[in-house]
Amino acid sequence: MATKPGTTMNTIHRFLSSELAGEIEFLTARTRSLGSARANKLLEPLDLKVRSYSVLSLACSGQAPTQRELAEFLSLDPSQIVPLVDQLEGRGLVERTADPNDRRSKVITGTRSGEQLYSKARKATAEGEAVAMAKLSKVEQETLRDLLSRIAFRD
Amino acid sequence: MATKPGTTMNTIHRFLSSELAGEIEFLTARTRSLGSARANKLLEPLDLKVRSYSVLSLACSGQAPTQRELAEFLSLDPSQIVPLVDQLEGRGLVERTADPNDRRSKVITGTRSGEQLYSKARKATAEGEAVAMAKLSKVEQETLRDLLSRIAFRD
DNA sequence: CTTAAACTCTTGATAAAGTCAACGATTAAG
DNA sequence: CTTAATCGTTGACTTTATCAAGAGTTTAAG
Numbered sequence: 001m002a003t004k005p006g007t008t009m010n011t012i013h014r015f016l017s018s019e020l021a022g023e024i025e026f027l028t029a030r031t032r033s034l035g036s037a038r039a040n041k042l043l044e045p046l047d048l049k050v051r052s053y054s055v056l057s058l059a060c061s062g063q064a065p066t067q068r069e070l071a072e073f074l075s076l077d078p079s080q081i082v083p084l085v086d087q088l089e090g091r092g093l094v095e096r097t098a099d100p101n102d103r104r105s106k107v108i109t110g111t112r113s114g115e116q117l118y119s120k121a122r123k124a125t126a127e128g129e130a131v132a133m134a135k136l137s138k139v140e141q142e143t144l145r146d147l148l149s150r151i152a153f154r155d
Numbered sequence: 156m157a158t159k160p161g162t163t164m165n166t167i168h169r170f171l172s173s174e175l176a177g178e179i180e181f182l183t184a185r186t187r188s189l190g191s192a193r194a195n196k197l198l199e200p201l202d203l204k205v206r207s208y209s210v211l212s213l214a215c216s217g218q219a220p221t222q223r224e225l226a227e228f229l230s231l232d233p234s235q236i237v238p239l240v241d242q243l244e245g246r247g248l249v250e251r252t253a254d255p256n257d258r259r260s261k262v263i264t265g266t267r268s269g270e271q272l273y274s275k276a277r278k279a280t281a282e283g284e285a286v287a288m289a290k291l292s293k294v295e296q297e298t299l300r301d302l303l304s305r306i307a308f309r310d
Numbered sequence: 311c312t313t314a315a316a317c318t319c320t321t322g323a324t325a326a327a328g329t330c331a332a333c334g335a336t337t338a339a340g
Numbered sequence: 341c342t343t344a345a346t347c348g349t350t351g352a353c354t355t356t357a358t359c360a361a362g363a364g365t366t367t368a369a370g
Contacts, residue, residue, distance in 0.1 A: 011224045012308055018216040019277065020209055024284050024296075025190045027303040029205075032183040033230040034307070039180055050184075051356095054175055061173040068318060069166045075188040077358065082320060104318040104365045122174065129179050135309045140302055141179075147291060147299040148182040152189070153167055154290045206327095223347060232329065237349060259336045259347040 035132055042124040046117060047091075051076075053121050055084050059094045060110035060118045066099060067106055093117055190287055197279040201272060202246075206231075208276050210239050214249045215265035215273045221254060222261055248272055 020026050036050050043053055054074055058065050067085060071078040085108055088094040093114035099105040110118060133141045175181050191205050198208055209229055213220050222240060226233040240263055243249040248269035254260040265273060288296045 011227050014218055014224070015213065015216065015220070015228050016304075016308065018213060018218060020212040020216070021304065021308075022300065023280060024287065024300060024303065025187070025194055025205070025280060026209065027300065027307045028183050028187040028190060030230055030307045031303060032180070032187045035180045035183060050180070054181065057175040058170065058173060061170065061175070063169055063173060065170070066318080069169070072166050073170050075185055076356095078319070079321080079359085080357075102318085102366070106319070125178060125180060132179065132306055132309075135305050136302060143298065144302040144306075145177065145179060145182065147295055147302070148179065148186060149171075149176065150290050151287055151299075152182045152185040153171065153176075154287075221347080231327095233348070234330085234350080235328075257337070257347085261348070 031132075035128065038131065039125055039128045042128050043121060046121050046124065048117075048121055052084055052088060053118075053125065055081070055108070056088060056093060056110060056114060056118050056121065059088070059108045060115050064107045064109060067108060070108065088114070186287075190283065193286065194280055194283045197283050198276060201276050201279065203272075203276055207239055207243060208273075208280065210236070210263070211243060211248060211265060211269060211273050211276065214243070214263045215270050219262045219264060222263060225263065243269070 015021055039050050039053075043049060048056065051074075055070055058070055058073065065073070067081045068078055070076075070085075071081050074081075085094060085096065089096060092111055094108050094110050096106045096108060099107050133144070136144065170176055194205050194208075198204060203211065206229075210225055213225055213228065220228070222236045223233055225231075225240075226236050229236075240249060240251065244251060247266055249263050249265050251261045251263060254262050288299070291299065
């Protein structure tokens with residue numbers, strides 16, 4: 001009776017000392033997997049997923065992103081942006097506008113109702129973030145935000 | 156001529172002040188996207204991907220994980236572990252052993268050559284991590300590791 | 311001005327990853 | 341012994357990722 005089945009907590013604990021558990025790559029992968037699952041649940045009542053939420057957020061940011069810029073900032077292929085914007089546009093949440101300066105590009109902007117939905121969605125993701133970081137102090141949370149953004153945007 | 160095309164650096168800079176860029180959820184998603192792309196390139200010469208590398212790493216950890224435990228720790232479905240282990244086993248890098256205490260479970264352990272390959276792979280991922288965190292001081296790197304592991308394993 | 315090259319969005323094909331239900335073998339509970 | 345639960349596995353299915361090519365637009369060169 002050396003190795004008992006092991007509950008969730010037990011299993012995790014056994015591998016905490018493994019080399020893998022110390023790798024940033026693994027830690028971010030696991031964090032984002034858990035976080036995105038939680039965020040998707042919270043966004044479900046609004047008929048949004050993390051992806052569509054991210055697009056909506058940038059569309060409502062006042063920065064007037066083009067689809068190309070959305071793809072780059074979200075680490076997606078430009079062809080993946082198309083159906084995301086299609087869906088949001090079909091719901092009247094965002095608008096495609098030809099960029100006057102370069103009619104190849106299409107600027108994505110949030111509509112009135114898009115901004116209203118984003119406002120609700122933002123509260124949902126903020127709640128998810130609060131749950132995720134509950135174990136950290138406010139100072140630690142800001143430290144984490146700062147360190148992560150420095151490696152997410154290095155260049 | 157207000158909005159010029161915008162290079163990569165330019166685009167990112169424009170959205171740094173957006174609400175989205177301040178969300179942990181987004182920062183971890185972007186970090187892991189960039190990190191896993193870089194890690195996959197570095198692991199390619201060894202015919203490994205981040206996924207198979209993670210399984211190999213735990214198989215060589217001395218913790219004798221079952222497939223169920225691998226799935227849970229790696230945030231994967233148990234059915235996704237099967238082809239990963241199949242592949243590693245086919246290359247003679249790991250072994251499936253029936254757990255004597257519970258013959259339903261199969262313990263995955265690294266072979267001699269599995270450990271040799273893991274040793275090389277570990278150096279590759281360590282190099283990738285060094286590149287990713289180049290902008291942080293040693294102290295900051297350890298702080299990030301600590302904060303991330305606390306939210307990746309809260310419970 | 312004209313032509314060629316480069317860029318943006320879009321489509322479509324294909325591969326990879328994620329989700330879920332069900333099955334045989336095994337173990338645990340009653 | 342019977343029933344329920346667990347583990348690995350398979351298969352079907354959906355979603356996401358990757359890539360090439362095309363139509364329209366802009367830029368640069370000649």
